Every structure is written in C-alpha cells, then in structure tokens.
Amino acid sequence: MTIQFNDETFRDDYSFYNSERAIKRFPFPFHEDSYMYSVNMEQHRGGPVDSVYEKRFDVDEHYVSEMKDRAMVLADDPLRCQSLPHMTLAGWDLLELIMVSKSEDYPDLFELHRDGNNWRWINKPLGIDDSFTFLDETTLPYGPMEYITRQAQGDFCVLDQRDDNLWMDAGMVTTQADWSLDFDIGMNFFEWHAPVPLAHEKGIFVRALKFLLNIQQGAPARRLNWTMTVNPLLDTSPENYHKWGIQKTTLTPENIGAKQHLRVELQTFFRLPRSNALVFPIRCYLCSFQDLMTAPKWGRRLHRVIRDLPEELATYKGFIDNRPMMLDYLSKFDDGLPTSPGIWPDLETEPALQK
Amino acid sequence: MSGAEKIAVIVTDIVPLNDLVTRFEFKPTDGSLLPTFSGGAHTVVEMHAGDITRLNPYSLMSDPMDQTAYTISVRRDDEGRGGSLFMHRNVKVGDKMTISYPVNLFSLDLRAKKHLFLAGGIGITPFLAQIKQLERFNGNWELHYACRSESLGSYVDELRDHHPNETHIYYDDQEQRIDLVNLLDGQPLGTHVYVCGPKGMIDWVRQTAEAEGWPREAIHYEEFLAPQPGKPFEVKLAISNKVIAVGENESLLEAMEREGVDAPYLCRGGACGQCETRVIDYTGNFIHRDHWLEDDEHASGEKIMPCVSRFEGKTLVLDR
Numbered sequence: 001m002t003i004q005f006n007d008e009t010f011r012d013d014y015s016f017y018n019s020e021r022a023i024k025r026f027p028f029p030f031h032e033d034s035y036m037y038s039v040n041m042e043q044h045r046g047g048p049v050d051s052v053y054e055k056r057f058d059v060d061e062h063y064v065s066e067m068k069d070r071a072m073v074l075a076d077d078p079l080r081c082q083s084l085p086h087m088t089l090a091g092w093d094l095l096e097l098i099m100v101s102k103s104e105d106y107p108d109l110f111e112l113h114r115d116g117n118n119w120r121w122i123n124k125p126l127g128i129d130d131s132f133t134f135l136d137e138t139t140l141p142y143g144p145m146e147y148i149t150r151q152a153q154g155d156f157c158v159l160d161q162r163d164d165n166l167w168m169d170a171g172m173v174t175t176q177a178d179w180s181l182d183f184d185i186g187m188n189f190f191e192w193h194a195p196v197p198l199a200h201e202k203g204i205f206v207r208a209l210k211f212l213l214n215i216q217q218g219a220p221a222r223r224l225n226w227t228m229t230v231n232p233l234l235d236t237s238p239e240n241y242h243k244w245g246i247q248k249t250t251l252t253p254e255n256i257g258a259k260q261h262l263r264v265e266l267q268t269f270f271r272l273p274r275s276n277a278l279v280f281p282i283r284c285y286l287c288s289f290q291d292l293m294t295a296p297k298w299g300r301r302l303h304r305v306i307r308d309l310p311e312e313l314a315t316y317k318g319f320i321d322n323r324p325m326m327l328d329y330l331s332k333f334d335d336g337l338p339t340s341p342g343i344w345p346d347l348e349t350e351p352a353l354q355k
Numbered sequence: 356m357s358g359a360e361k362i363a364v365i366v367t368d369i370v371p372l373n374d375l376v377t378r379f380e381f382k383p384t385d386g387s388l389l390p391t392f393s394g395g396a397h398t399v400v401e402m403h404a405g406d407i408t409r410l411n412p413y414s415l416m417s418d419p420m421d422q423t424a425y426t427i428s429v430r431r432d433d434e435g436r437g438g439s440l441f442m443h444r445n446v447k448v449g450d451k452m453t454i455s456y457p458v459n460l461f462s463l464d465l466r467a468k469k470h471l472f473l474a475g476g477i478g479i480t481p482f483l484a485q486i487k488q489l490e491r492f493n494g495n496w497e498l499h500y501a502c503r504s505e506s507l508g509s510y511v512d513e514l515r516d517h518h519p520n521e522t523h524i525y526y527d528d529q530e531q532r533i534d535l536v537n538l539l540d541g542q543p544l545g546t547h548v549y550v551c552g553p554k555g556m557i558d559w560v561r562q563t564a565e566a567e568g569w570p571r572e573a574i575h576y577e578e579f580l581a582p583q584p585g586k587p588f589e590v591k592l593a594i595s596n597k598v599i600a601v602g603e604n605e606s607l608l609e610a611m612e613r614e615g616v617d618a619p620y621l622c623r624g625g626a627c628g629q630c631e632t633r634v635i636d637y638t639g640n641f642i643h644r645d646h647w648l649e650d651d652e653h654a655s656g657e658k659i660m661p662c663v664s665r666f667e668g669k670t671l672v673l674d675r
C-alpha cells in the first residue's frame with residue numbers, strides 16, 4: 001500500500017492530524033473497561049492486515065513529519081541521543097535490524113543492497129541514498145544508532161544485558177512521555193523504573209525483568225502502554241516541561257475534544273544478535289478525544305477506564321487536575337451499553353451511541 | 356512454545372579432532388543464511404534415537420559473523436546418558452537435524468578493557484567464538500587453556516599459530532598449572548575474567564578471584580551440566596493432571612516433554628532458571644544438581660529444576 005505522508009507539525013501551530021485510516025488503526029490500549037498494570041506481553045509476529053502490529057517497524061502517514069520534528073529536537077538538545085562507548089556494536093545490530101526489516105516489509109519505500117560489508121541504503125520518503133561500510137563508523141555521517149534512528153519513528157532504548165539486569169546504556173529519545181535519557185543513562189532496570197507508583201509493590205518489575213532477560217533472537221515481544229497529552233506534542237520531555245506543562249491548563253470544555261490526546265506507546269523488544277543487547281523501541285501514537293469518539297466502543301470504554309482509574313495512576317500520568325473535565329466530556333459518549341472484549345474498534349458490530 | 360526458535364539444518368562436515376572430541380558443521384537445509392550471534396552463545400541440538408528425544412546444548416565455536424555455517428565440538432562422555440555418544444556414533448554427513456537459534460548466557464562484557472579467558476578442556480569452545488568476535492574489533496584478550504595432555508588439546512595448534520602472544524597452554528600430565536593468583540594480580544584495571552570448564556575449575560577461579568578482592572561482576576562463568584542418569588521415579592503434574600514415570604536415562608524435563616507437557620526451558624543445563632518449577636507436595640528426597648537455586652531453596656523442598664535434578668521417594672507433585 002502506498003502511504004500518503006502528512007505535512008504537519010507537532011509544535012507551535014499543531015497541524016498534526018489523523019486520517020480516517022489512521023484513526024481506524026490507532027492502537028487503542030484498553031482491552032476491557034478497566035485498567036491496571038500488568039506484564040501484558042505477547043509475541044511480536046505480525047497482526048491483522050494494516051494494523052500497527054502487522055510489520056516489525058510500523059511506518060505510517062506521520063513518518064516524514066515525525067523525522068523532521070526529531071531533527072529539530074536534536075538540534076536544540078544533542079543529549080537526547082547518547083551511546084556509551086561499549087554500545088557501538090549494538091548500534092550496528094539495530095541499524096541492520098531496521099534496514100533489513102523496512103526493506104523487506106516496505107519494498108516500495110526502502111531498499112537495502114548488500115555486497116559483503118559494502119551496503120547501500122535507499123530511503124525514498126526522506127530522499128536518502130547512502131553507501132557505507134557495515135561496522136565502519138567512519139563511513140556514516142553519525143554513529144550507527146543515531147544514523148538509523150533519525151530515520152525511524154519512535155524512541156529507541158538500547159539496553160545492555162549483564163549481571164542479570166538490563167542497563168540503559170544507549171538511546172534516541174525525543175518523543176517520550178516525561179522521562180529523560182540524559183538522566184537515566186547508565187541506570188539499571190529497577191533504577192529507571194523507581195518513580196512508577198504501585199507497580200513495584202505488585203512485583204510487576206521483577207516479573208517483567210525476568211521476561212525481558214529471556215527474550216531470544218528471532219522471538220521479539222510487544223506490549224502497549226499509554227498516557228495523556230494536551231496538544232499533539234511528541235516531545236513531552238522533562239527538559240522541556242516549562243514549555244509544555246503549562247499547556248495542560250489551556251483545556252476548556254469547548255476545546256477538550258480537539259486538544260486532549262490519548263498517547264499510546266507500542267513497545268517492542270528485540271534481542272540483538274551480535275551484541276546480545278536488547279533494543280526497546282517505544283513508538284508513540286497520538287489520537288484526539290474527538291477522533292476516538294468516532295468509534296462508539298472506544299467512547300464507552302475510555303469513559304469507564306478514566307473514571308475508575310486509581311488516583312495514584314492519574315497523578316503519575318499527569319492528568320489528575322483535568323480528570324473532571326475529561327469525564328464531563330467522555331460521559332456524553334457512554335450510554336451504559338456493554339462493550340465487546342479486545343482492543344479493536346469493531347465498527348461493524350458495535351451499536352451506535354444510544355443518546 | 357518452549358525454548359528458542361528452531362532451525363532446520365543439514366550436517367555438512369564431521370571432523371574427529373582426537374580420541375574424545377569431534378567437530379560438527381551445520382548448514383541450513385533451505386540454503387538460507389543463519390542468524391549472526393554473539394560469542395559465548397550456544398545452540399540446542401535435537402537428537403532423535405527411536406522413542407527417545409534428547410536436546411543438548413553446545414557452545415557455538417564458529418565465527419559469529421559467518422552466516423553460512425555453525426560449528427560445534429562434542430566431547431564424548433562414555434558415562435553419560437548417551438547424547439554425546441549419539442552425536443559421535445549415529446550422526447553422519449548429510450543427516451538432517453534441528454537446532455535452536457543461538458542463545459547467549461555467557462556473553463562478553465563489552466565494557467571490559469581486557470578479556471581474560473580461562474578454559475578447561477572442552478570449555479574452550481565458547482572462547483573460540485569470542486576470540487573471533489574480539490579479533491574483528493581489535494579487542495584486548497588473553498587465553499589460559501588447561502588440557503589433560505597434548506593429544507587431547509583440541510584447537511591448541513590453531514590457537515598458537517594464529518595468536519601466539521595471547522595463547523597460554525597448560526598440560527595436566529606435564530604438571531603445568533595456571534598460576535592464578537599471580538595472573539589475576541598482574542591484570543590491568545577494567546579486566547573481566549571468563550571461565551568455562553569443569554565445576555572444580557570454575558569454583559577455584561571464583562573463590563580465588565573473590566579472595567583477591569575482584570568484584571563479582573567482573574567474573575563470568577558458564578558450566579552446563581549434563582543431566583545424570585538415576586533411579587526411575589514417578590511424578591504427578593497437577594496442572595496437566597497426569598502421572599508420569601521418569602526413566603533411568605531421561606531427565607524429568609525430558610519425561611514431561613515426552614508426555615506432551617509444554618515446560619519452559621533454555622539451557623537444559625541447570626544454569627538459566629527458565630524451567631524452575633514449584634513443588635506442591637512431596638515425600639522423599641530431592642537430588643538437586645542445578646546451580647540456579649540457592650542452598651536454602653534447595654533445602655526448602657519448594658522448587659526443583661527439572662532439566663538436571665531428580666527425586667527419590669514416594670510422592671512428588673509439581674505445579675505443571
């Protein structure tokens with residue numbers, strides 16, 4: 001399928017938008033009418049046609065504009081991309097994984113030609129045609145991780161595995177939900193998750209780490225996570241909180257449908273072969289409340305989830321102050337009818353709103 | 356599904372190295388390329404002998420960047436349950452076999468300023484791949500390799516020829532010993548130590564390094580235990596609602612697999628922790644052989660590692 005790339009912004013005038021197709025394939029994260037943390041992992045081996053699960057690295061209509069936004073973030077703050085010296089081999093692993101996956105999954109957009117270590121990479125949407133020597137950093141304009149993640153949507157954490165733990169030793173992080181690579185660099189799995197409420201007590205992180213340490217080559221995994229963002233901002237970083245935090249106070253009952261976005265992360269996990277590191281891509285999808293409400297099932301369910309969410313979680317996710325206004329808006333889309341199980345919108349089978 | 360992904364391969368070369376060790380080369384049956392891997396990784400080889408299926412882990416010793424073939428070296432164990440004997444006696448060039456994707460439980464710490472390898476006997480194999488990996492990136496390494504005798508020194512000549520400055524060989528029958536205390540004392544800051552060999556050697560290296568003040572994180576070791584034969588016993592599997600018999604020459608894990616119970620595993624050698632199983636009830640004695648559970652866990656009677664451990668007694672009920 002040919003993708004029509006949007007010309008849009010994630011800052012200033014916020015011209016970001018989702019096409020009808022993008023709304024239909026939005027990864028709605030709630031499989032039932034309530035939410036609590038769980039290690040909700042499954043294998044990452046494809047999914048329904050045109051869903052965000054179908055390809056190893058989803059490329060969608062926001063690709064070109066997201067990459068422009070990433071370049072702007074990096075120009076302002078180069079520390080959003082860091083790689084400790086021992087992580088270069090993992091960077092090459094990641095470059096290979098993305099180039100091979102995208103050229104196989106989107107042959108009309110990306111081409112990879114390999115002759116031994118002489119590689120040629122063609123990225124048609126971004127107008128790139130580079131020849132380089134695999135494993136020779138001097139033949140690329142950036143280090144291998146930075147080079148390829150300037151051409152791939154989503155954040156990338158490259159985790160070293162040693163001493164039965166994972167270590168945040170490299171990453172490209174410009175579209176994050178309020179955490180900082182520069183702060184977390186070099187931390188282990190428990191250290192960087194320390195701020196998360198409730199999950200430690202439930203033993204979530206011990207089990208999650210055990211699962212992640214055992215992810216093997218050829219058997220990637222995935223899960224969804226979510227939060228809320230006012231305005232379609234990709235860069236909700238602590239470094240720039242002074243710019244975006246204040247925007248949470250601009251919500252009104254009139255603009256909330258357009259301004260309030262559900263922010264969903266498609267998190268995937270791949271074992272990297274040459275380095276034995278683990279890469280953790282975190283792909284961010286944004287959808288406005290008013291676009292979500294076009295699926296009656298999502299309208300009913302989102303209201304119930306937000307209404308019943310424990311206070312600690314609403315606080316941690318940063319929308320406790322706006323929750324009453326959200327509920328006023330969302331309750332108009334909840335007629336009390338039951339919802340079908342699973343995350344899909346089920347547009348053909350779910351009844352229209354009965355009020 | 357349990358274990359790593361599978362690869363269908365054909366045996367393309369078999370080279371006896373000496374009285375005990377034979378090398379096997381595998382290529383994909385469909386002519387595709389094999390996955391690259393990291394030095395220290397192993398593959399699990401499936402062996403089908405009549406009704407018996409054995410899955411044994413072997414370290415990959417070929418160049419991790421070579422995607423055309425994998426090689427392993429198998430030491431014949433005349434006292435064991437027959438996996439290595441099967442490889443030596445039954446496997447022929449042209450045979451089709453199934454191996455697993457590479458799994459690494461013994462990877463290099465790439466932060467190390469220097470890698471100090473200590474090998475005993477067949478424990479040399481993971482280091483052969485790690486050396487090839489490090490050579491490609493001009494890594495700093497040194498190998499101390501203890502063998503029983505010159506005639507049983509697998510890959511000694513190759514290592515000496517290619518890496519005369521890095522390779523140090525010790526023959527037991529010539530009373531040559533690694534001078535470990537002095538060796539450790541002379542290492543630059545940032546050195547990591549890796550040991551692979553018999554249990555006694557691993558314990559010796561770990562204890563000596565600890566006594567010399569080395570940080571625990573800088574000492575890496577790998578020892579795969581082969582399951583040992585033992586008296587037959589019966590197990591009740593509570594979740595599957597089955598009573599199964601574990602034969603003399605099979606492991607508890609193999610018996611569960613034979614009965615169609617999907618039990619998780621990775622190393623099958625008591626090291627990785629994947630197959631850890633909760634004990635619901637028992638009357639009798641455990642024969643714990645793994646080095647995953649702590650001593651107090653062994654004593655508690657609450658957990659067992661079915662890949663290598665056994666049981667003697669009346670009743671055993673497991674949470675599987």
